[in-house]
Every structure is written in C-alpha cells, then in structure tokens.
Amino acid sequence: MFTSVLAALARTSSDVPLLILRLLLAVVIWPHGAQKVLGWFGGYGFHGTMKFFTETRGIPAPLAFLAILAEFAAPIALAAGLFGRIAAFGIGTVMVVAALTTHVSNGFFMNWFGNQKGEGFEFHILAFAMALAIVIGGSGAWSVDYHLFRHI
Numbered sequence: 001m002f003t004s005v006l007a008a009l010a011r012t013s014s015d016v017p018l019l020i021l022r023l024l025l026a027v028v029i030w031p032h033g034a035q036k037v038l039g040w041f042g043g044y045g046f047h048g049t050m051k052f053f054t055e056t057r058g059i060p061a062p063l064a065f066l067a068i069l070a071e072f073a074a075p076i077a078l079a080a081g082l083f084g085r086i087a088a089f090g091i092g093t094v095m096v097v098a099a100l101t102t103h104v105s106n107g108f109f110m111n112w113f114g115n116q117k118g119e120g121f122e123f124h125i126l127a128f129a130m131a132l133a134i135v136i137g138g139s140g141a142w143s144v145d146y147h148l149f150r151h152i
Helices: 002-010 016-038 045-056 061-080 084-106 122-137 144-149
Strands: none
Touching: 002 084, 002 144, 016 045, 016 061, 016 084, 016 122, 045 061, 061 084, 084 122
C-alpha cells in the first residue's frame, strides 16, 4: 500500500511545461532558503531565522523548521524532480502563509520603488500558482519522478 501511495504522489508525465515551472520555481525560491539556512544573500542563517520566527513572530518551532525546510530543501528536490508534488506543496503552503501573515497588509504590488512599508503579495500569487500546477501535474520531463515511476 505504501508503494502505491508513493507512486501516486510521484507519477508524472513527460510534459516540458512542468519541467520549466519546476526549474524556475526552484531557482526563484532556493535563494530565500539559502538566506534562512546559510545566511547567504543578506540572510540571518538558520539560528537567526529560527529565533526570528519563534521569538519575534511567535511561530511554533516545528512549524518554523518546516517553513525553513520548504524554502531550502524543496527547491533542491524540485530541481531534481524528486517528489515534486510534495516539494511544491511545501513551497505553496509557505507562499500562502507568508502572503496572509506578512504581505497582504502592504497591498498587491511589490515595493519596486521603496515607497511602501513592505512588499505586496503579487510574487506570492505567482509562486503559489506555479507550485499548484506542479502539485496537480507532477514533476514533468527530465525528472527523477518520471524515470522512477513511469511504469507504475
């Protein structure tokens, strides 16, 4: 039974549009994860991010850890096309939570000119839509999922 559930989660077609979506989503989201885990690109690293999420934002530690994991490890899994539906679900969940808890109060538009209090939620809608397409369609062409589960 576990194998059939696993196969159902990983089953995908060889669609090129899904390949494009998963690679671009991975490229866009991974630097945000690198900020949170490695401290790259002006980030605070794992301990700083956990402290901010748990102490400043009041997020329970297990959920904070899952959010960090979703932004760092899920894009790596997406790039490989390994359990793309699960990885995309994690990213999509982070996008919805971030939009609703942090960005919706800043309006729709990103802060292109630095004249808003913060960033709007337009980016999150696009990232969520890309993640949703992968959750529905799978990893697509040139994915580990396709090569491992195409005959199941």
